[in-house]
Amino acid sequence: MLFYELIDILGTIAFTISGVLIAMEKRLDLFGVVIIAFVTAIGGGTLRDLLIGNVPVVWMRDLTYVITILSTVVFAIVFVNQLKYFRKSLFLFDTIGIGLYTMVGIEKGLQAELQPIICIALGTITASFGGVIRDILCNEIPVIFRKEIYATACIVGGAFYFLLLQFPIQEAYAYSAGILVVITIRLLAVKLGIRLPNIYKEKST
Amino acid sequence: MLFYELIDILGTIAFTISGVLIAMEKRLDLFGVVIIAFVTAIGGGTLRDLLIGNVPVVWMRDLTYVITILSTVVFAIVFVNQLKYFRKSLFLFDTIGIGLYTMVGIEKGLQAELQPIICIALGTITASFGGVIRDILCNEIPVIFRKEIYATACIVGGAFYFLLLQFPIQEAYAYSAGILVVITIRLLAVKLGIRLPNIYKEKST
Amino acid sequence: MLFYELIDILGTIAFTISGVLIAMEKRLDLFGVVIIAFVTAIGGGTLRDLLIGNVPVVWMRDLTYVITILSTVVFAIVFVNQLKYFRKSLFLFDTIGIGLYTMVGIEKGLQAELQPIICIALGTITASFGGVIRDILCNEIPVIFRKEIYATACIVGGAFYFLLLQFPIQEAYAYSAGILVVITIRLLAVKLGIRLPNIYKEKST
Numbered sequence: 105m106l107f108y109e110l111i112d113i114l115g116t117i118a119f120t121i122s123g124v125l126i127a128m129e130k131r132l133d134l135f136g137v138v139i140i141a142f143v144t145a146i147g148g149g150t151l152r153d154l155l156i157g158n159v160p161v162v163w164m165r166d167l168t169y170v171i172t173i174l175s176t177v178v179f180a181i182v183f184v185n186q187l188k189y190f191r192k193s194l195f196l197f198d199t200i201g202i203g204l205y206t207m208v209g210i211e212k213g214l215q216a217e218l219q220p221i222i223c224i225a226l227g228t229i230t231a232s233f234g235g236v237i238r239d240i241l242c243n244e245i246p247v248i249f250r251k252e253i254y255a256t257a258c259i260v261g262g263a264f265y266f267l268l269l270q271f272p273i274q275e276a277y278a279y280s281a282g283i284l285v286v287i288t289i290r291l292l293a294v295k296l297g298i299r300l301p302n303i304y305k306e307k308s309t
Numbered sequence: 310m311l312f313y314e315l316i317d318i319l320g321t322i323a324f325t326i327s328g329v330l331i332a333m334e335k336r337l338d339l340f341g342v343v344i345i346a347f348v349t350a351i352g353g354g355t356l357r358d359l360l361i362g363n364v365p366v367v368w369m370r371d372l373t374y375v376i377t378i379l380s381t382v383v384f385a386i387v388f389v390n391q392l393k394y395f396r397k398s399l400f401l402f403d404t405i406g407i408g409l410y411t412m413v414g415i416e417k418g419l420q421a422e423l424q425p426i427i428c429i430a431l432g433t434i435t436a437s438f439g440g441v442i443r444d445i446l447c448n449e450i451p452v453i454f455r456k457e458i459y460a461t462a463c464i465v466g467g468a469f470y471f472l473l474l475q476f477p478i479q480e481a482y483a484y485s486a487g488i489l490v491v492i493t494i495r496l497l498a499v500k501l502g503i504r505l506p507n508i509y510k511e512k513s514t
Numbered sequence: 515m516l517f518y519e520l521i522d523i524l525g526t527i528a529f530t531i532s533g534v535l536i537a538m539e540k541r542l543d544l545f546g547v548v549i550i551a552f553v554t555a556i557g558g559g560t561l562r563d564l565l566i567g568n569v570p571v572v573w574m575r576d577l578t579y580v581i582t583i584l585s586t587v588v589f590a591i592v593f594v595n596q597l598k599y600f601r602k603s604l605f606l607f608d609t610i611g612i613g614l615y616t617m618v619g620i621e622k623g624l625q626a627e628l629q630p631i632i633c634i635a636l637g638t639i640t641a642s643f644g645g646v647i648r649d650i651l652c653n654e655i656p657v658i659f660r661k662e663i664y665a666t667a668c669i670v671g672g673a674f675y676f677l678l679l680q681f682p683i684q685e686a687y688a689y690s691a692g693i694l695v696v697i698t699i700r701l702l703a704v705k706l707g708i709r710l711p712n713i714y715k716e717k718s719t
Binding site for chain 3 (some may be wrong): 127130131132133134135136139140150154159160161164165167170206240241242243
């Protein structure tokens, strides 16, 4: 599982940096930056753990996350002017992180013996609610509610995983396929500028 | 309990539709609309279940809610222009839903052997915090903190239920009476335009 | 423990009043004021209890908090015009409350056999997240993310406590020292007008 752990850490780093950048745009102080970074990286998994009763939540039991996040925050603040050169790498980590987090959430749901549709919801929460909580704390309407195919990628990837499980296929293949589908959809959506349709309501006067 | 289940579903539908309408006013994308609808319908019960440790939370164990909400979202989006003709029916479902949700929350509190005042708080949370979370996600100060006798109806109805329990009266009657009091207060308040008093503070300069 | 319980109640009162004042500035109605007061006073401890699985959360099991908060809200609304004369006392209670809440959170973390760094995080959450949730509900970016040495005081005090535990010193002394450090840093920071540095990012165009 060394590979997955590596991706997990890279994903955490990418989420942390995205939190730092947004907190700095909002001109928060150092504590604010640390909290927003933290929440972006572990908010989704924390909400998932609370909902299924998996407490104390995971980052309290495994210090890897806390250490990774704190180191990344220091690094990001020091090298903030250089970070723009890594924008593409960061986006890639972030996208890989989403794919992995989705499947991690689904696994936790299966361990709790929940239905597939609930597992997919848990996967999506794991991957995307860190960003939702970050946006709420920064007093913004969460960006994934407005203009990104992000959660949709998680949902489709998760559904694909459960579809594959209907066939005589090894679980590890289905798992990897789920991750790949999430990543592919997200990459394609960003590359092609695809967004979910807005569903406008006639303005009432 | 068929009657209560029916009301529960009607309440869920009404809450879901209110979420869809508000999310569309905010011009969220499809995912945003689904999440806001979901949170409006099950946010209060979820917070209640988290606070008393009733996990995995109820909508994860009983798919009725998820299926009802998703179907309602599809329906509401398709028939959005027709919804205005059902405004009164929706308001009625919503009000009945509040009454029922209040007593459901109180029951859960009693099962957890909590004090009456805490049970009333749980009932109020069940009935009203879906809307609170919805408003936070939409970047608004929750509407029930500002201008509606909504939570107050839940509190009075819950208190009335516990008052009735002091008398030699069947629990089912007290339960139904609690629901009716919530509904009556809410209907009267809206019909008569009653609001809770604002308590103004002199403006500091 | 009579002394600690007294401080606990004074801290709760101070937090409640700060919630009432902010809710009234936002011109919320009576229910809004009660909820914001409540959330300010018990939000941090509630989040802590949820994260470590200590449910039903503490204010549901011990009515002292609910009674203290409700009485304080009534008192604060009635005497709102006199409150300004007690601004200094309130600030003192608030600061003492933060010190105590920090150590209460740390104790809960130790009881759950968590690592020191996680315990410090729990102490900080206990002391400061009531204010964070209050600010979110009032649609503000939380004030402690922007301009106060508040959480920093909790973190330093908590770290000092664990440092002292490395030496052959009675736990009660270390506990009290932790509280005193939190209080001292907070008082000094406010008196001297110290803030955490903002870390500005070059504006992107």
